[in-house]
Amino acid sequence: xxxxxxxxQVFRYLPVxxxxxxxxxxxxxxxxxxxxxxxxxxxxxxxxxRNPEWVGLENxxxxxxxxxxxxxxALTVLFVAGSAVLGQNVLGLxxxxxxxRARPVVSATVGTAVVAAWVxxxxxxxxxxxxxxxxxxxxxxxxxxxGAAETDWLYAVPMAAVILANVWRGTAFxxxxxxxxxNGVPAELTEAAHVDGAGAWxxxxxxxxxxxxxxxxxxxxxxxLQTLAVxxxxxxxxxxxxxxxxxxxxxxxxxxxxxxxxIGYGTAVASVLILIGALFGAAYLRLLxxxxx
Amino acid sequence: xxxxxxxxxPRRRDPRTxxxxxxxxxxxxxxxxxxxxxxxxxxxxxxxxxPAAGHAAKVPQQPGLDNFAAVLTPELLFRPLxxxxxxxxxxxxxxxxxxxxxxxxxxxxxxxxxxxxxxxILFGTCLPVTAIMVPVYGLFVQLQLLDSLPATVLFLAATSxxxxxxxxxxxxxxxxxxxxxxxxxxxxxxxxxxxSIVLPLMRPGLGVxxxxxxxxxxxxxxVPFVLLLSEGKQPAAVSIFSFFGQHGAVAYGQLAxxxxxxxxxxxxxxxxxxxxxxxxxxxxxAVRG
Numbered sequence: 324x325x326x327x328x329x330x331x332q333v334f335r336y337l338p339v340x341x342x343x344x345x346x347x348x349x350x351x352x353x354x355x356x357x358x359x360x361x362x363x364x365x366x367x368x369x370x371x372x373r374n375p376e377w378v379g380l381e382n383x384x385x386x387x388x389x390x391x392x393x394x395x396x397a398l399t400v401l402f403v404a405g406s407a408v409l410g411q412n413v414l415g416l417x418x419x420x421x422x423x424r425a426r427p428v429v430s431a432t433v434g435t436a437v438v439a440a441w442v443x444x445x446x447x448x449x450x451x452x453x454x455x456x457x458x459x460x461x462x463x464x465x466x467x468x469x470g471a472a473e474t475d476w477l478y479a480v481p482m483a484a485v486i487l488a489n490v491w492r493g494t495a496f497x498x499x500x501x502x503x504x505x506n507g508v509p510a511e512l513t514e515a516a517h518v519d520g521a522g523a524w525x526x527x528x529x530x531x532x533x534x535x536x537x538x539x540x541x542x543x544x545x546x547x548l549q550t551l552a553v554x555x556x557x558x559x560x561x562x563x564x565x566x567x568x569x570x571x572x573x574x575x576x577x578x579x580x581x582x583x584x585x586i587g588y589g590t591a592v593a594s595v596l597i598l599i600g601a602l603f604g605a606a607y608l609r610l611l612x613x614x615x616x
Numbered sequence: 617x618x619x620x621x622x623x624x625x626p627r628r629r630d631p632r633t634x635x636x637x638x639x640x641x642x643x644x645x646x647x648x649x650x651x652x653x654x655x656x657x658x659x660x661x662x663x664x665x666x667p668a669a670g671h672a673a674k675v676p677q678q679p680g681l682d683n684f685a686a687v688l689t690p691e692l693l694f695r696p697l698x699x700x701x702x703x704x705x706x707x708x709x710x711x712x713x714x715x716x717x718x719x720x721x722x723x724x725x726x727x728x729x730x731x732x733x734x735x736x737i738l739f740g741t742c743l744p745v746t747a748i749m750v751p752v753y754g755l756f757v758q759l760q761l762l763d764s765l766p767a768t769v770l771f772l773a774a775t776s777x778x779x780x781x782x783x784x785x786x787x788x789x790x791x792x793x794x795x796x797x798x799x800x801x802x803x804x805x806x807x808x809x810x811x812s813i814v815l816p817l818m819r820p821g822l823g824v825x826x827x828x829x830x831x832x833x834x835x836x837x838x839v840p841f842v843l844l845l846s847e848g849k850q851p852a853a854v855s856i857f858s859f860f861g862q863h864g865a866v867a868y869g870q871l872a873x874x875x876x877x878x879x880x881x882x883x884x885x886x887x888x889x890x891x892x893x894x895x896x897x898x899x900x901x902a903v904r905g
Contacts, residue, residue, distance in 0.1 A: 349774035357751035433650030444835035552744035596747035604742025
């Protein structure tokens with residue numbers, strides 16, 4: 324390529340510069356800084372805030388010995404598997420399938436209710452979920468009508484409460500993805516199966532689901548990534564408690580860094596979370612490339 | 617399941633007019649699920665109208681607008697909402713400007729550079745933003761940007777840029793190059809052609825991107841919670857939280873009233889986009905902080 328040609332090429336891409344600078348400074352920068360800081364004993368205040376010392380892999384060794392870290396890793400897996408993979412994904416698909424069979428006015432009304440929980444600002448949804456599950460909240464009030472004893476859900480089963488709350492909050496996304504996907508299934512296909520005597524379940528299992536499997540994979544990946552990052556909902560509902568009973572990795576990273584002032588240790592937790600996210604992100608890109616011939 | 621083969625195939629049914637027996641079941645199940653989704657929201661509305669509100673959803677004994685009246689003060693409501701507006705509109709404008717500039721060469725020139733760049737950007741959207749908050753705090757301390765509204769706007773813009781560039785590029789691809797070429801022939805520069813021909817043609821798309829980013833920033837709690845320290849700069853998402861902590865035990869009605877007033881702008885914007893594009897999936901992923 325002649326030099327003046329290459330110069331023009333560079334010149335042409337000049338407008339990309341502001342975006343690239345923003346992304347480098349505020350996204351790539353923090354990620355690199357996280358890996359660096361996780362190898363130091365940087366603190367929030369005091370001596371280690373001004374002059375952090377290099378401690379090598381000490382923070383990561385601490386992670387492995389700290390009983391809270393494996394617990395929090397397990398809770399994160401439970402949260403993602405329960406609320407995203409099982410809850411949002413399956414309920415979203417079920418809603419989308421049911422909506423095709425129900426009266427239009429019913430599916431429109433229910434669709435609005437589901438989407439409303441998703442459109443509300445996260446903190447408002449978190450307050451509503453907190454009130455719903457709290458000791459003198461709506462859930463106990465309802466169960467009381469059936470004679471059930473009052474339970475403090477947020478203390479007794481904090482993970483179940485935040486998982487259900489996140490299903491409530493996030494199912495709309497999967498529902499919208501699957502509604503679009505189902506609209507793309509050729510009607511002749513299911514019609515033909517119907518004529519050949521396949522029942523509703525058989526058509527779903529052997530025709531519809533295989534046709535939309537690309538959407539299923541994409542949706543699973545996206546809801547996993549979104550759920551991995553959930554902080555506000557858990558923070559407002561349980562603050563990670565009781566006794567770390569609902570401390571997922573984002574909550575743990577926040578607590579270590581800001582409550583206990585240990586930036587180095589907190590960024591080590593954050594680094595693990597970033598790595599998990601990057602892994603899922605890479606898998607997601609692969610999936611997209613495979614889907615596009 | 618085997619069904620005896622029939623001599624004549626049954627007539628095709630139009631699924632829109634002929635309802636299967638399962639249809640009524642579908643209605644019932646859907647309504648039940650819908651009720652479960654509505655219940656927590658019901659509390660929000662009922663509590664806001666109830667001066668004696670608690671955690672439970674109950675019809676107010678003496679419904680009134682007292683809670684709304686109580687929060688309609690400059691410190692409680694207007695300043696936080698104004699801060700939210702500054703933060704969200706600022707983020708929207710910075711994001712849109714950077715996204716339009718970046719999308720132009722990516723949409724108009726062919727280069728080996730485009731595909732890796734777009735995939736790199738898509739990968740960026742996959743990073744869990746909550747994991748980045750601890751390192752971002754560290755970065756802001758080092759650069760002495762803590763408690764700065766403009767710096768928070770820049771960070772929020774960076775987090776929404778990947779998605780915005782993807783969307784903007786798609787919208788720009790829909791504008792044929794031919795209309796631009798006509799302008800070049802008349803002697804317009806690329807920048808002039810972009811601003812006077814291309815951007816007006818993609819105005820609805822740019823509106824979607826702006827609203828998308830605006831809603832995301834408006835609802836974001838964690839970022840301003842970590843980066844903005846002084847009360848005077850905090851947006852409603854954060855001020856509502858201190859409200860909850862300080863008066864939590866007594867003022868549930870006010871909290872609900874505040875929540876509703878704070879939510880109305882994004883609900884309205886969402887309806888505008890959903891109506892306009894006919895596809896609420898355009899906002900997928902945007903609304904979740």
